[in-house]
Amino acid sequence: MADLHFELVTPERLVRSEDVYMVVVPGVEGDFGAMAGHAPVMTVLKDGELKIYKTAGGQPESINVAGGFAEVGDNGLTVLAESAGE
Incomplete structure (x- = not known):
């Protein structure tokens, strides 16, 4: 999969x-x-952790985010967060 x-x-x-x-x-x-x-979707973020999987079955990397929006579209996933820290 791409x-x-x-x-x-x-x-x-x-x-x-x-x-x-x-x-x-x-x-x-x-x-x-x-x-x-x-599928295309847009949502409001809750304060929490983004979990980023670089490979299938790999361990996720976590980044804390607070506030903002997430949009999945033709260009991929864009997360617009009020703040983000690792």
Whole structure:
């Protein structure tokens, strides 16, 4: 399966821009996993951890996020967070 293009952006800077296998996003209506080919969706973030899987079956890297939005579209997953820290 093709990789998912993932970007994490805060008002201060572009935190991440890379191709990954999957990202688990903390949405207000529940956490969801975004992979390449995911249906378009937009959600409000809840404070929590983004879990970034670089490979299938790999260990996730976690980044804490607070506030903001996540959008899955034709260009991949974009997370616009009020703040993000590793």
